[in-house]
Amino acid sequence: MGDILFLSHRIPFPPDRGDKIRSHNVVKALAAIAPVHVGTFADDAQDFDCEDELAGLAASHILVRRSKCLSQAAVEALAIGKPVSLTGFDDRRLRSWVAETLRRHPIDVIYVFSGQMAQYVPAGFKGRVVADLVDVDSAKFGAYAAKSHGFRSWMERRESRLLRAEEARIVARADVTLLISSAEAALLRSNLPKGIARIGTIHAMGNGLDSAFYDPASVIPESRMKVLGGPRIIFTGQMDYAPNVEAALRAVTRIMPAVRSACRYASFHVVGRNPTPELRERDCVDGTNVWGRVDDIRPWLAAADIALVPLDIARGVQNKVLEAMAMGLPVVLSPGAATGIDAQDGRDFLIAESDAALAGAIFSLAQNPARARAMGQAARRWIVENASWKTALGRLPEYVRRDERCLSGVA
Template sequence: MSGEILFLAHRIPFPADRGDKIRSSRILAALGALAPVHVGTFAENAVDLASKRELAAHSASHCLVRRSKSLALAGLEALGSGHPVSIPAFASARLHRWVAKTLRERPISAIFVFSSQMAQYIPHDFPGRVVMDFVDVDSAKFEEYALTARQPLRTLYRREARLLAKWERDVHRRASVSLLVTVEEAALFSRRLDLAQVRDAKVAVMGNGIDADSFDPANVGSAQIIGADEGPHIVFVGQMDYPPNVSAAVRFATRILPLIAADMRGARFHVVGRAPTAAVRALDGRDGCTVHGEVADVRPWLAAADLVIAPLIIARGIQNKVLEAMAMARPVLVSPQAATGIAGCDGIHFAIADSDDEFATRAIALLRSPEERTRIGQAARDFVIAHHGWTEALAQLPRLVGIASSEARDAA
């Protein structure tokens, strides 16, 4: 064996029910097949804490810290330290002590860091490999938030973007390799580095996958869960306290759905996802819109949809929600931003629309053509199976952490 692995993640990978957790849980499982893995991570709520047993089953040892610091307190600490708010928000003396103890007592040869705020736990004198999975460029996301935010949020977002960009550059210098989820994110990340670092060979792409067996319409019940209304039924799935998802849902309900309803009076819009904000909840009951909130399983909702949409204006990385809908053989109508990182073709594997009018026009055309929806849906599933399996996505992990496949421990 070449040693053991320390895995640091800003959220416990379980339950794997949102985009970042799906990715981190898959990476953790793949690393566990190579060597003993020690996991340091945070829990945000009771559901996370209840997943401690699953975390233990996937790790040789672990430290799970309940993250309870408010953003206001983290912001005050950030002002005093000159750090982006993300750093004190995920600072824990207990986790620092556990990392130091683990590195002292275990033969750790590689540290895999999931999300840049966890890089604060990497010792400066660690001699092994450091794999930094940025996933996407967080600083660019805050720059985009600042473009549409009002004061004082605009100033706060600009500060976070500026300081996160510096943090990302510093962390990259420390890492053996920096991972981004798409070619586009990797190119953006490289452009934002210091000039001496542009085209740095240490920047690599490791994409996301999808479990096409789990997201298989043949394995999902056909019970009608959307309701008795004739429809057509349009579905948006996502974490509904995530600002890009909130703005996408509000955009569709208030600006695009009325254009569709003017041509198709029975059109219904369903927002599915946990923790809807007040802005999202306010859409419930508005002109054919229903906000369902958290559901036990999104697959029946996808299966029941005549059309799945992702009208995101701000989107970083690859959208798992789009891959899941495609795997379910559903026709998906996306913005150009939401299509980034998925090498499918417009009109073949999904449909792309930009302006509100274009979104409405393409939605109406698809909703009026069951044959076209079936054709695109089947092509979408075939594409996901061929290009977005997790085995292929994570094939480079042994090389990244410096453990040859021939050295990997028996996964059993």
Template sequence: MPGQEILFLAHRVPFPPNRGDKIRSHHVLRHLAALAPVHVASFADDAADLAEAGNLAQVAASHCLIRRSKPLPLAGLEAVVTGKPISLTAFDSPAIRDYVARILRERPIGAIYVFSGQMGQYVPANFAGRVVFDCVDVDSAKFEAYAAAGHLPMRWVNAREGRKLGMEEARLAARSDVTLLVSDEEAALFRARLSPELAVTREVRALRNGIDADFFDRQLVEPAQDMRACPGPRLIFTGQMDYAPNIAAARRAIERLLPVIRQVHPGASFHVVGRNPPADLLACHGKGGAHVWGGVPDIREWLAAADLALVPLEIARGVQNKVLEAMAMGLPAVLSDGAATGIGGVNGLHYLAAMDDAALVQGCLSLLERSEQAAEMGRAARRFVIDELSWPATLAPLAAMLGLEPAAARHAA
């Protein structure tokens, strides 16, 4: 449709692409901006996020970037009073609402791309254009898992959040022309949680994450010397380390898996690399072969220094970017079944996937004791992500979903 522009709503500013949700939103935004002018409404978690306004302005035709500062207790109180999920009240902003209303009034917006369920509240009921809801993961199921594994009072809080988010996800699916999930497995789970009528009448499909294999290339970096100083073998886990499932996975490896591996390989070490590790995880640094490094300037250097990626996530939603990055770097990977979900590929060829602690340990030992098999797995993993998981290939269907003609890309810019 000539002259059509896009409104992009994201719960975190898509810069820099240094964590799972930002990696996806960053590449989606850049892809959409090559198709049509894009107007962006988004939140900043901190001053560093706010400083990304200049990078955002280079991609977006216009933008509204607001610091999210509402205290969580206040968001919780509002949620109880209004009957909404905390996830919505925490991201409720009059400034964002005013910006959205002005852009829809002043610009020829033909489509709205909603990135994450927190932002669906900004889509007006009377908007007549296309709406694409990128749910990414089934957040309601994640909170239900937190509730099942937790204790009061958080068990009640998480159970309520899961229930309320499930209602909001269903509402957005009914409102949207297409609902996207990060994998076929997540799409099937989302569809199964809808009413029978919605499940058969709404389009729910997978839009996989991609990987920039030209950037994640072992040949471009020198291995991190701090990690190389450990005798080895060296196992690595990466990710945003203030995220509860990542914390739980790191502790599982440190407390349950690494001690068994060190019975066979006394010099083995496990390296946790990622921003904002909590104090109790930092306290593990230097003990029993565990090293907790925090954030680093270039994660590739640390992946290049490792012998094996170990990703024992117990609660995993969607495709794990940490797994794609390790595979692109040619690193053999041992994954929990949840961490392997949505990756594609073949278990035993491109990675090793297992369910329980004993099988994860055995997978690690098998690869550590068969160096040529491990090296071939790393090579096969890199070939797979290059061939199957490039960002241009995974995002190609978006133009049709938004009602845009690819051949008309950026004629109005």
């Protein structure tokens, strides 16, 4: 086969957040199949520090600083009748580079990572198109709208409706459409209008994890966290991402007070980049610690006793859950956060829905250290046996090559 054009809404380096972890491993796997040309965006100046790593992997690349703010993208989107998500990632420099790359190189496959990037596939492209949507974004905005009010709710309903139409367009255009879990794949199929002939080309391709990297035996716990009160309960992620912010605030305001009423010295630790002002003002209040961005999440997980993931809005597979499990932590999580992880409730993690049930699950583990250790050991064992990247990306060569077997049947 010829070369691959990989289009991603964020640079796939470093693999330090959910979408970048997936794109990082996918682009490395693609580079082992054929030369890969990468067109992608930088969110901030720190992303440019990784450009040498990108250049070392890619046959050619462009890294564009995304400068269009949300308000500007919203104004443009309203004027032209498009989703804000697409307008925010519409850039003439990248469009020009894509056209030039297709002209200069023998591109057989365009791999689109996230729905925002499908707009860069030219109408006249004759090669294969693989669209890795990861999650059903239209459903995510629908969930946002249900929790919002006024103009914001109207905008999110609009985004959900327009993205649903865009997802149908992508499925109709792509040779293969990938989602992160069987549940997301089924949701996308159910959302498609009748008559979409390519519904059988929608497949689930899950996430994996490097269990050798996430090995508690090789990590020194973070001392600044280890000296604080226990049990130490941790929540990780991108802390300006709305579902993470909502989950962290839920833990701080509704779950941890109940935990601390039973466990006086319990502490809650929010670890991840760009915490919002609302989160930062909770730092050092009632046992809450907001640490912000860290270079390596593993020492912080190693210093924790329990991971808490109380997500109300959760799409796909949560990497924060996989990472905590790999580090041998007992994980208490909401049903949504457990979606797509076929581990056993009560053995590998504890699923609870209400605030009281989540607090009760934490208290039960804190009161029974032997059970907590056994659950952490079972969690790591499940990751080692079931969640490698080699297993997760096993069918990727089949998807990108012109192999009609992957178009027969629904996976």
